[in-house]
Amino acid sequence: MRNTKRRYGVLIVGLWAVLSWQACAPDVKAESTDEVTSEVSVPQPEAEAQTDAAVLDTGDNAWMMTSAALVLFMTAPGLALFYSGLVRKKNVLGVMMQCVFLMGLMSVVWALWGYSLAFGEGGTWLGNFDHVALRGVQSEWVDGQPVVPMSGTIPTLTFMLFQGMFIVITPALICGAFAERMKFSTMVVFMILWATLVYCPLCHWVWGGGLLAFEAGQPTVSAGALDFAGGTVVHISSGVSALICALLIGKRLGHGSEPMPPHNLTYTAVGAAMLWVGWFGFNAGSELAADGIAASAFAVTHFGAAAGALAWAGMEWITRGKPSILGTCSGLVAGLVCVTPAAGFVQPISGMLMGLAAGVVCFFACTAIKNKFGYDDSLDAFGVHGVGGTLGAILTGVFATRAVNDIGDGKTLGLIEAVAAQTPGDTVLVAQIIATAISWVLAAVVTFILLKVLDATMGLRVSQEEEIEGLDFSQHGEEGYIFI
Amino acid sequence: MKKIEAIIRHFKLEDVKNALSEQGVRGMTITEVRGFGRQKGHTEMYRGTEYEVDLVPKIKIEIAVAAEKCQSVIDTIVRSAGTGQVGDGKIFVSDLTQAVRIRTGEAGRDAV
Numbered sequence: 143m144r145n146t147k148r149r150y151g152v153l154i155v156g157l158w159a160v161l162s163w164q165a166c167a168p169d170v171k172a173e174s175t176d177e178v179t180s181e182v183s184v185p186q187p188e189a190e191a192q193t194d195a196a197v198l199d200t201g202d203n204a205w206m207m208t209s210a211a212l213v214l215f216m217t218a219p220g221l222a223l224f225y226s227g228l229v230r231k232k233n234v235l236g237v238m239m240q241c242v243f244l245m246g247l248m249s250v251v252w253a254l255w256g257y258s259l260a261f262g263e264g265g266t267w268l269g270n271f272d273h274v275a276l277r278g279v280q281s282e283w284v285d286g287q288p289v290v291p292m293s294g295t296i297p298t299l300t301f302m303l304f305q306g307m308f309i310v311i312t313p314a315l316i317c318g319a320f321a322e323r324m325k326f327s328t329m330v331v332f333m334i335l336w337a338t339l340v341y342c343p344l345c346h347w348v349w350g351g352g353l354l355a356f357e358a359g360q361p362t363v364s365a366g367a368l369d370f371a372g373g374t375v376v377h378i379s380s381g382v383s384a385l386i387c388a389l390l391i392g393k394r395l396g397h398g399s400e401p402m403p404p405h406n407l408t409y410t411a412v413g414a415a416m417l418w419v420g421w422f423g424f425n426a427g428s429e430l431a432a433d434g435i436a437a438s439a440f441a442v443t444h445f446g447a448a449a450g451a452l453a454w455a456g457m458e459w460i461t462r463g464k465p466s467i468l469g470t471c472s473g474l475v476a477g478l479v480c481v482t483p484a485a486g487f488v489q490p491i492s493g494m495l496m497g498l499a500a501g502v503v504c505f506f507a508c509t510a511i512k513n514k515f516g517y518d519d520s521l522d523a524f525g526v527h528g529v530g531g532t533l534g535a536i537l538t539g540v541f542a543t544r545a546v547n548d549i550g551d552g553k554t555l556g557l558i559e560a561v562a563a564q565t566p567g568d569t570v571l572v573a574q575i576i577a578t579a580i581s582w583v584l585a586a587v588v589t590f591i592l593l594k595v596l597d598a599t600m601g602l603r604v605s606q607e608e609e610i611e612g613l614d615f616s617q618h619g620e621e622g623y624i625f626i
Numbered sequence: 627m628k629k630i631e632a633i634i635r636h637f638k639l640e641d642v643k644n645a646l647s648e649q650g651v652r653g654m655t656i657t658e659v660r661g662f663g664r665q666k667g668h669t670e671m672y673r674g675t676e677y678e679v680d681l682v683p684k685i686k687i688e689i690a691v692a693a694e695k696c697q698s699v700i701d702t703i704v705r706s707a708g709t710g711q712v713g714d715g716k717i718f719v720s721d722l723t724q725a726v727r728i729r730t731g732e733a734g735r736d737a738v
Contacts, residue, residue, distance in 0.1 A: 401677045401678070401679075402675075403670060403672050403675075403677050403679075404672055462671060466671070466672075468672055468673055469673070472673060508673050508674055509673065509674025510674070512674060513674055513675075522673060
């Protein structure tokens with residue numbers, strides 16, 4: 143066993159060395175045919191990195207770098223606290239380790255090949271390898287000076303970083319489904335493969351000019367998806383994959399008979415608040431600029447969270463007589479998930495209505511429906527992200543309006559607007575539903591195959607003893623709270 | 627010597643401590659415990675899953691006393707810790723075979 147681990151270690155370090163050398167070696171400037179990036183160089187006597195001052199907008203870049211930081215903050219401490227508070231004490235570090243380790247792992251994957259597969263020009267199905275190890279993204283020496291590739295008004299580096307934070311958080315969301323019982327080593331391999339085979343393709347399809355890219359002027363059925371910040375790419379993909387994980391990995395030992403209440407809801411509450419704040423970067427940052435649409439997306443995000451919080455708490459108040467902090471936090475997250483695809487396409491009050499709907503629908507998904515079907519989606523990754531994301535994608539097709547974002551070249555967008563303008567055919571709703579279905583299928587099928595293969599080779603679950611002992615010690619050799 | 631263990635309600639700790647001090651009891655050990663007796667627990671709900679929580683938080687006080695003081699200490703605790711409601715707690719008395727003051731090595735009644 144030790145020999146195998148050593149061999150893997152040498153292999154990984156070797157690969158790393160080769161790729162790093164590749165990245166740092168002086169390169170001949172390759173012809174970049176990306177639609178997304180454009181090389182701009184202005185002959186200047188100074189030897190500092192030059193970007194065309196007329197193209198780079200410092201406001202946009204400042205906002206986008208801030209947004210990238212906000213989104214990373216959502217994974218840890220945000221999600222790390224939110225999730226770890228919900229598990230039993232003996233697994234608190236296990237959850238945190240998953241979040242923090244994935245920050246590192248997914249970032250490396252993104253830099254080495256993920257960005258290239260997602261946003262390389264490629265074709266309908268996938269990007270290409272033009273940007274492996276960030277070639278064409280990082281600065282280059284061209285015609286006697288450093289040049290920073292640009293993506294619109296921001297450096298491509300900023301764009302790559304912002305998008306990279308999304309591939310970090312998406313796998314971390316899935317961890318909610320298999321909390322307290324998945325083998326760490328298998329999780330690592332699973333996430334590398336999932337990111338490469340589910341996230342990157344889906345990201346390319348929706349945002350990289352691929353299969354689901356929105357094209358104004360297309361017939362409504364094949365128009366592509368309106369996904370502003372990741373309803374399909376992040377929430378549906380992670381939520382549906384989470385459901386498959388929960389079903390295949392099976393329930394926690396003692397689920398249904400042993401009490402497993404959250405060991406620290408104070409963490410969960412603090413984590414939820416961090417998610418709300420971070421989500422402004424997630425949604426408003428997806429405009430890739432600090433403009434009016436970003437401000438509108440910010441508003442949609444905020445009021446979606448607000449309504450979601452009230453809605454779930456309200457449902458508890460009505461059905462059980464007491465609103466809870468867990469319900470309020472779950473509701474605000476559900477609201478945020480729901481408005482994620484809609485953020486830059488709907489009005490703030492529409493966002494509020496969507497948040498309200500999500501609070502109610504996800505409340506039922508996480509209580510009545512989960513109990514009825516009996517699956518152990520431990521932290522409700524499917525109930526909130528899968529269901530909320532699906533609801534959001536469809537409602538985007540209802541509420542989207544050209545008044546916020548004229549992505550349709552003057553055509554009406556959402557169903558409400560189309561009906562009001564008496565052009566009921568000009569609506570994105572059908573395309574939204576189709577895109578949602580395609581996302582579901584990709585996530586479900588690939589996740590299923592990956593899990594089956596990994597179960598046969600590495601094993602998905604820890605042993606019974608390890609599960610009873612707790613992942614903190616069995617997987618990581620640590621204890622979360624030493625209070626003597 | 628006797629060892630007295632008293633399980634009492636959390637919020638009664640200050641009252642019991644003060645009453646015992648007034649009586650000349652110079653030391654005690656406090657632990658936070660959970661338990662149940664006739665006082666039933668309650669149901670908590672977390673996102674659609676109900677939990678019967680029948681372990682109720684209490685405070686345990688342990689005191690070592692000379693045998694002749696035992697009854698008066700018990701009376702003091704009963705008086706200061708009681709509310710008349712189910713869940714007031716219990717007192718257990720056992721024989722203490724030895725007690726030692728670590729600093730000086732004094733043993734027996736002098737250590738209590």
